Amino acid sequence: MSPDVGTEGIPDPRVLRDLAVSLATEAAALARRMRADGIEVADTKSSAVDVVTAADRACEELIRERLLRERPDDAVLGEEGEDRPGTSGVRWVVDPIDGTVNYLYGLPECAVSVAAEVGERVVAGAVVNIVTSTTYAAAAGHGATRDGQSIGVRSPTPESQWLVLTGFGYQAEVRAHQAACVARMLPAVRDIRRMGSCALDLCHVAEGTADAYVEEGPRPWDHSAGGLVLSEAGGRFELVPGSLPETVPGADPRGLLVGTSEASWDAFGALLVRSGFTSRSPGEFRE
Structure with a gap:
């Protein structure tokens, strides 16, 4: 062969x-x-x-x-x-x-x-x-x-010490939804960054220069390579059901991109629920 x-x-x-x-x-x-x-x-x-x-x-x-x-x-x-x-x-x-x-x-x-x-x-x-x-x-x-x-992901830290990366879409109603979720998340974490490249954001989580990433709406070409880099660096990356379709009819029902360390997955998922990114608990993401 x-x-x-x-x-x-x-x-x-x-x-x-x-x-x-x-x-x-x-x-x-x-x-x-x-x-x-x-x-x-x-x-x-x-x-x-x-x-x-x-x-x-x-x-x-x-x-x-x-x-x-x-x-x-x-x-x-x-x-x-x-x-x-x-x-x-x-x-x-x-x-x-x-x-x-x-x-x-x-x-x-x-x-x-x-x-x-x-x-x-x-x-x-x-x-x-x-x-x-x-x-x-x-x-x-x-x-x-x-x-x-x-490279490898950061060691788990308390939620209040997380640096979270995110992004915003280009349609006004999508941005409004994303901004509202981010505003609810911000008081709970160390800080939030919007860098402007989904692919690089996922790689930053993979190399340990950020703790987590979340964004609703990116397409496969945005996240395919970066998602694998994160997964192979010991992190966890999934597309899960988000809440955007509730405010923007026709949005991808499984369009919420989530990436963090395996150890922080459940805690980050719970934060996403509290912030309004999703109504699903981490255990329900794959259902």
């Missing part, structure tokens, strides 16, 4: 991880060059503040072209382009620039995120910071790294 292939013909997650790192690194370099040359808004999506730049499109096209050349039978789900079907059982989930507004303004929290799924399970991923080139990577069953060094 080829060393690139695992049991039952499934690609070795480490091979997919290394390809994800290569793709994300190359795309991040392109984004840096385009940012240095000057970049402007090319389009908007869900609202006037949900922007797309020419770099988003160029970086995704670069990744798609590389995948077509190296793994032509794989499927691709990208934020900016059309879904490409595949026959191999592997699907790539690509966010060419996560944190586009930060990228537009020159803030350093923006990244390229590339993940590989087998079936419905994420098995490999990479998140590369566009500004600093810091590289987070993970392969299922093989741990998580930052710039090649193993």
Whole structure:
């Protein structure tokens, strides 16, 4: 059997991880060059503040072209382009620039995120910071790294000492709901940060520079790679039922992203209930 292939013909997650790192690194370099040359808004999506730049499109096209050349039978789900079907059982989930507004303004929290799924399970991923080139990577069953060094979540601390990361959507009614939940949470914890990149937020929890992350509404390309990095760093990441559909009809019924250490999961879940992010107890998240 080829060393690139695992049991039952499934690609070795480490091979997919290394390809994800290569793709994300190359795309991040392109984004840096385009940012240095000057970049402007090319389009908007869900609202006037949900922007797309020419770099988003160029970086995704670069990744798609590389995948077509190296793994032509794989499927691709990208934020900016059309879904490409595949026959191999592997699907790539690509966010060419996560944190586009930060990228537009020159803030350093923006990244390229590339993940590989087998079936419905994420098995490999990479998140590369566009500004600093810091590289987070993970392969299922093989741990998580930052710039090649193993990382792990913070040791559990009391709720009052938690630093919680979160984010806000681009539609006014979604933001209003998220802001109300965050306002209820803030008095209970050390502090809350809104950095601007879901993928990097999850990696920060994975490396122990934050205690937890919660946000309702991000899409698969935002969290697939970062969620695996967190899980492989000894944390726990899940999509659970949130309360947003109660105020925004049609919202994803399981669209609440939650990530923290395994040891803090129940306590953080209870805080999410008190804050209004969800009405489910942590034990009910998977029901």
